[in-house]
Amino acid sequence: MSVINRITMKQLCLILTIIAIPILSHGQFIGDTVIVYVDNRAEIKAAVADYEDLKKTDSVQIALTNFKNLIFEIKDQLSSDQSDLVKYSIGGNLTVEPGDPKIIYLNNAGKLSNTGFRDQAIISGEKYKIFITTSDLSKLTDLDLANCIKNAIAKLPEQTHWPRSISYECKDDKITELENKNNQVDLLELQIGAGAGLIQSNWVADISFGIGLGLNKKGVPRGPYISSNMIFDFDAENNMNINTFLNIGYAWSTSQKEKEPNMLGVEMGYLISKQGDLFGDNTFKIGLNWSPAKHITVTPALYVTDNFEQAFPGVRIGFGF
Numbered sequence: 001m002s003v004i005n006r007i008t009m010k011q012l013c014l015i016l017t018i019i020a021i022p023i024l025s026h027g028q029f030i031g032d033t034v035i036v037y038v039d040n041r042a043e044i045k046a047a048v049a050d051y052e053d054l055k056k057t058d059s060v061q062i063a064l065t066n067f068k069n070l071i072f073e074i075k076d077q078l079s080s081d082q083s084d085l086v087k088y089s090i091g092g093n094l095t096v097e098p099g100d101p102k103i104i105y106l107n108n109a110g111k112l113s114n115t116g117f118r119d120q121a122i123i124s125g126e127k128y129k130i131f132i133t134t135s136d137l138s139k140l141t142d143l144d145l146a147n148c149i150k151n152a153i154a155k156l157p158e159q160t161h162w163p164r165s166i167s168y169e170c171k172d173d174k175i176t177e178l179e180n181k182n183n184q185v186d187l188l189e190l191q192i193g194a195g196a197g198l199i200q201s202n203w204v205a206d207i208s209f210g211i212g213l214g215l216n217k218k219g220v221p222r223g224p225y226i227s228s229n230m231i232f233d234f235d236a237e238n239n240m241n242i243n244t245f246l247n248i249g250y251a252w253s254t255s256q257k258e259k260e261p262n263m264l265g266v267e268m269g270y271l272i273s274k275q276g277d278l279f280g281d282n283t284f285k286i287g288l289n290w291s292p293a294k295h296i297t298v299t300p301a302l303y304v305t306d307n308f309e310q311a312f313p314g315v316r317i318g319f320g321f
Contacts, residue, residue, distance in 0.1 A: 032050060033047050033165040034048070034167075035165070037168070037170065038170045038171075039172075043134070044149055046060055046129075047129045048127065051164070054153045059125060063130060064149060078138045084098070084099050086121040086137060088121065090123070090124065099118070120132065121137060151173070164181065191320060195316050199312075200278065200314070206230055209227065210228065212251070223250070223251065228245065229269070230244050231243045235277070241275035243273065244272055245270065248267060250265060250267075263291035264288070264291075267287045267288075271285075280306035282307045287300065296320075299318065300315050301313065
């Protein structure tokens, strides 16, 4: 077995930096949706990270008012017999292009009615997106879109940590709630897997067991977990040793696509059962768990052993069941 070498503080900082960099890649996720059907002629869909933010500012109402004023200026560019798609970035450009015809039905009291929706508009703000779907964008000017969304926001219920989709009908200045649903649930997950890795130039195999709490915070899976790794290695006499780590960690998804989770986790572990000479006394590890695909994990780790006298890196590729 190779000799364990000490690493310098500069090398230690470099390894920790490499482990930490992917954590910074986590992006914003738009999790809540508020939908308002206006006089059965237009659908307004506001997508935000947290609909509590809609109560703190009138930016969405202002955006709708400004957009309605812009409709007067582009009426001549809108087609009366074909589908249009209008894109407007707050403080930026407005474009008009051919759209994708859609038929949307309004479900009210168990009855479906064809809205005749065809045209679409997308309004992009700094912290929200507004999608407007209607039969003819050029005829939106007589609807008070801003007031309808304002009254709907006033009726929003108390927020939970789950992403939520809420829809209302605005008719004759009256707001009626149509649907209120959570989009995800929390889960308790059992994790079982096997893997292979390289520690101090030694190839090792392991079996892992774990249990995690999957919390859906605004559509982003995340939560704490506890796991155990039983690492198998062989000494010079070909005797098998088993070293067992107990780990605690926290993982979350860095993907903004619900069906394509890209999980990232940070964990700390302690060697609770030692055999052989692969590790010294009082051994800790700091690891990063990255799951680029379902049931596959890549785990670089830094091991600190011999009562903090020595440290060395390792890497593991795992497969879940």
